[in-house]
Amino acid sequence: MTTGKCYCGAVTYEIEGDIDYIVHCHCRSCRRACGAAFYSAGFLRASQFSVTSGETQIREFTFPENPSGARCFCGTCGGRLYIRLPVPGLINVAINTLDQEPHEDVGVHINVESKAPWDEIPEGREQYTTIPPDMLTQLQALMHSD
Numbered sequence: 001m002t003t004g005k006c007y008c009g010a011v012t013y014e015i016e017g018d019i020d021y022i023v024h025c026h027c028r029s030c031r032r033a034c035g036a037a038f039y040s041a042g043f044l045r046a047s048q049f050s051v052t053s054g055e056t057q058i059r060e061f062t063f064p065e066n067p068s069g070a071r072c073f074c075g076t077c078g079g080r081l082y083i084r085l086p087v088p089g090l091i092n093v094a095i096n097t098l099d100q101e102p103h104e105d106v107g108v109h110i111n112v113e114s115k116a117p118w119d120e121i122p123e124g125r126e127q128y129t130t131i132p133p134d135m136l137t138q139l140q141a142l143m144h145s146d
């Protein structure tokens with residue numbers, strides 16, 4: 001069982017099973033929303049994810065470009081927790097909030113065309129100027145796997 005929490009610890013969650021698809025998004029929205037060079041997201045089925053404490057602390061910021069998705073964060077510390085995606089049944093969690101962290105960069109760097117001018121992605125990492133062509137297929141496969 002994988003667990004995680006926000007910065008202040010008011011909101012905790014757990015994940016059943018594995019996170020199979022990790023993305024580092026360098027788009028301008030993720031950079032602004034996170035105040036960081038990129039947002040590292042682990043995609044999973046919403047059914048794998050459950051909030052174990054502090055549910056009432058969670059605030060949502062609806063995507064201005066798509067009202068059926070939202071960035072979800074702790075109302076006390078402001079720590080980003082997860083994104084409720086416009087695709088029903090699928091979410092992504094901020095992998096930096098996990099208690100058990102991946103020890104290496106297993107993610108795909110996306111929207112690299114919008115990355116910060118000073119941000120350098122180490123050589124050999126998988127990267128795409130926008131969205132990888134097979135990303136949707138990968139996510140659909142994830143949603144239908146059990």
Ligand SMILES: [Zn+2]
Pocket residue numbers: 006007008009010011074075076077078079
């Ligand atoms: Zn918090």
Ligand SMILES: [Zn+2]
Pocket residue numbers: 025026027028029030031039111
């Ligand atoms: Zn993004």
